[in-house]
Amino acid sequence: MSYYDKKYLKGNDCKKNDWKDDREDDWKYHSKKECFDKEDDCCTAHHDPCENTTLVDKVICSKDVQKVAEFALPAAIGPLGATSPLLGPILDFLAGLVPGLVNVRVTPILTSIRQEVTIVKDKIINLGTIPANLEVVGLAGVVLLSIPIQIFFQEHTDCPGVCPGDTVVETPPVVEAVLNQPLIGTTPDGATFINLLLFKAVVRTHLTVTRQVIKSKDGSTCDANPHRCDPTGSPSVINTPINLTPNTTTLP
Numbered sequence: 001m002s003y004y005d006k007k008y009l010k011g012n013d014c015k016k017n018d019w020k021d022d023r024e025d026d027w028k029y030h031s032k033k034e035c036f037d038k039e040d041d042c043c044t045a046h047h048d049p050c051e052n053t054t055l056v057d058k059v060i061c062s063k064d065v066q067k068v069a070e071f072a073l074p075a076a077i078g079p080l081g082a083t084s085p086l087l088g089p090i091l092d093f094l095a096g097l098v099p100g101l102v103n104v105r106v107t108p109i110l111t112s113i114r115q116e117v118t119i120v121k122d123k124i125i126n127l128g129t130i131p132a133n134l135e136v137v138g139l140a141g142v143v144l145l146s147i148p149i150q151i152f153f154q155e156h157t158d159c160p161g162v163c164p165g166d167t168v169v170e171t172p173p174v175v176e177a178v179l180n181q182p183l184i185g186t187t188p189d190g191a192t193f194i195n196l197l198l199f200k201a202v203v204r205t206h207l208t209v210t211r212q213v214i215k216s217k218d219g220s221t222c223d224a225n226p227h228r229c230d231p232t233g234s235p236s237v238i239n240t241p242i243n244l245t246p247n248t249t250t251l252p
Contacts, residue, residue: 053216055224060166061124061159061209066176069130069153071106071199079191087192094184098145100138104183106199108132108151113173113203114241119164121229124157124207128173129241132199150242153203162209163229164236169208177202 080087095101108130115128129150136145179200185193211228213221 053214055212056215056221057167057210058213058221059208060161060211062207063157063159064204064206065124065126065155065157067126067128067153067155067203067205069128069151069199069201069203070197071132071149071151073196075196077194077196079187079193081191084192090194091184098136100144101136102139102184103137104198105135105137106132106149106151106180107135108178108180108199108201110175110178110201113175115170115173115205116239116241117168117170117207118236118239119162119166119168119209120236121163121231122158122160124159124162124168124209125238126155126157126170126205126207127238127240128153128203130201130203151199151201153201157207159207159209163211164232165225165228166209166211169210171206173203173205175201176204 077086077090080090094104109132110130112131113128114131115126118125118127129152132149132151134147134149135143138144179197181195181198183195183198185195187193212224214224215221
């Protein structure tokens with residue numbers, strides 16, 4: 001078989017194979033590599049894909065992503081006028097939770113946002129938290145009680161073509177907007193609101209998903225792992241920035 005007639009089969013796997021080079025009179029034998037695999041398309045005629053190839057990162061998806069974190073409920077009670085039969089019982093209930101309570105507020109720590117990503121077929125799941133303190137405020141603004149909390153945010157981003165095993169690079173989060181309100185507020189006309197949405201933040205990042213591919217000398221590429229998108233038959237486990245293990249001891 002001459003060099004120009006030699007056809008390489010498909011694939012990334014290689015094996016040693018001796019072949020005759022009849023371009024010269026002395027019929028020299030050379031040790032060459034022959035590719036074979038039924039599922040890939042790296043090999044072409046007159047080109048040995050086992051040589052002169054490089055492993056490169058290919059961008060599969062690149063998108064801006066906006067995420068929203070909220071605490072606690074997107075609702076409010078009110079307005080309640082001074083003569084409302086509900087105002088007194090509600091304020092008494094709140095004051096009974098912590099003696100001396102005047103208000104409750106959320107103080108976020110926006111420099112310590114944590115986030116994780118999970119890749120499923122054609123989609124990126126992003127789950128993160130904003131650490132904060134839930135503060136009970138008394139007279140003269142004195143903080144009577146401060147409870148550390150984590151405010152979750154999530155987003156599901158469509159990225160056609162991505163699969164588990166791809167690599168995700170995410171930029172540091174940028175907080176674009178913040179809503180921060182006290183639990184007990186008043187309207188300009190003096191009515192009282194019991195505000196259940198104490199905090200909201202809009203966070204922006206940029207996702208870039210890459211995949212390792214084999215690039216041949218002529219510029220064609222094929223996946224380094226042709227089976228990465230095969231279904232596994234079970235749901236993916238979502239990565240979380242808070243890795244918890246179940247409590248197994250008696251509470252004090």
